[in-house]
Amino acid sequence: MNQKIQRFLFSHYVSKLTFDNKPANLRNSALVREEARLPAVSSSILFEIFPFIIVYGEDMVIQTIGRSLAQILPKLPGQKMHEFFDLVRPLVEFRFDAVLTRSNNIFEVMSVEPIDVLLKGHGTAERGEGEEEQEDAPIALGDDSDDRSIHLKGQMMFMAEWNVIMFLCSPNLPDLDTLAFSGLFINDLSMHDFSRDLLLASKNAKKGPFESFSRDSFFPLSQVLSNPTS
16 A cells, blocks of 8 residues: 655655564464473572572471571571561561462561571570670671661562462672671682672772872872972
């Protein structure tokens, strides 16, 4: 179908093309079916990608944790998720069904007990006999020294096959001092996200403008005065 539009000394033609788009639709459907036949990811690969993963069931009991989290909190499995952690965001009640309704949100939890106490108890708040809490002990945690809890941030994914929720998270650490205080190392962080880069970038951001240069890049004052440049 052609249409001619005359405007002053110019002629403008409008054409409408019709064609059968069924082959393209068939190709798209084939791609969808091919993605559905992709092999499932094994649990070993999943736990390698997310070393701080937490898997808990409908009863909120923690069933499995990642390798990095198991190094500092080996007694965490078997405890209640909502009793061990407080939900920082989103502002909803920490229940299994409430988490399912917010699957598209980013979740952040923090431990109820301070991380230094949990490290001594290997994941519990129990203290040894004769051991008392030292409230006056100096703690270097950056600007917010009152917060001694470990923060985990990530996404809650529901696995219908197992009827569990996987918390795909990583520690929310402001600086390297907090990392060391939490009993973690750089190698404990995942290699497949930006946790390491953000942590190292925060350290470099705290440096002053002159600390980014090496000492050898500055000339002694006596040498500058003896060899003035025109």
